[in-house]
Amino acid sequence: MGDCIFCKIANGQIPSNTVYEDDMFRVILDISPANKGHMLVLPKEHADNLFEISEDTFGKGFILAKKMAEALKKAVECEGVNILQNNGLEAGQTVNHLHIHVIPRIKGDKVVIKSESVSVSEDEFKTICDNIKNNL
Ligand code: AMP
Ligand code: ZN
Numbered sequence: 001m002g003d004c005i006f007c008k009i010a011n012g013q014i015p016s017n018t019v020y021e022d023d024m025f026r027v028i029l030d031i032s033p034a035n036k037g038h039m040l041v042l043p044k045e046h047a048d049n050l051f052e053i054s055e056d057t058f059g060k061g062f063i064l065a066k067k068m069a070e071a072l073k074k075a076v077e078c079e080g081v082n083i084l085q086n087n088g089l090e091a092g093q094t095v096n097h098l099h100i101h102v103i104p105r106i107k108g109d110k111v112v113i114k115s116e117s118v119s120v121s122e123d124e125f126k127t128i129c130d131n132i133k134n135n136l
Contacts, residue, residue: 006097010042020068024060027068027102034103034111037076041065041100048096049087058098065100078104082113 008014010026017029019039030038041061047053053061062083069081082103086093105111120128 004046004097006042006095006099007044007046010044010097019071020064024057025064027064030101034101035078035106035109037072037078037104039068039072039102041068041102043098047098049093049098050085051087053098061098061100065102068102072102072104076104078106080105082111084113 005014009016009028012026016026018026019029020027024044026042026044027039028042030040041064043053043057043061045057047057050058065083069083072078072081082105083100084103085098085100087098103111
């Protein structure tokens with residue numbers, strides 16, 4: 001576990017606003033929410049990111065995120081919900097213990113999830129497709 005803050009929160013050594021807990025996961029309110037009701041699904045077992053976590057835990061985490069989103073939609077006024085998950089510094093991950101964000105979205109809110117598209121040639125599309133297929 002070392003110094004991982006989310007290990008300590010997930011396993012109850014540091015208090016949190018817990019909305020759900022079972023033997024594999026704890027779901028907490030994000031301390032710096034993008035909107036009211038922003039939750040984090042934390043596996044109790046440490047994995048830095050999706051490249052380290054088992055398929056079973058990752059899959060169950062997303063099933064739980066869906067359950068939390070359904071409760072959230074009834075609990076707070078929101079028109080939409082983002083489920084997202086960052087892996088690596090470049091992807092915006094700031095805490096190196098895998099977590100799934102469940103973010104309520106309200107018309108006119110200040111959440112920005114946006115990118116400009118890069119241009120890709122037909123040849124590049126084909127090469128990228130082949131490279132990914134060959135690595136499955
Ligand atoms: P990410 O950028 O995907 O790594 O997200 C990390 C999230 O963890 C951010 O939304 C933070 O606000 C949240 N966070 C960091 N420390 C805590 C904490 N002690 N309790 C609850 N949420 C936290
Ligand atoms: Zn951890």
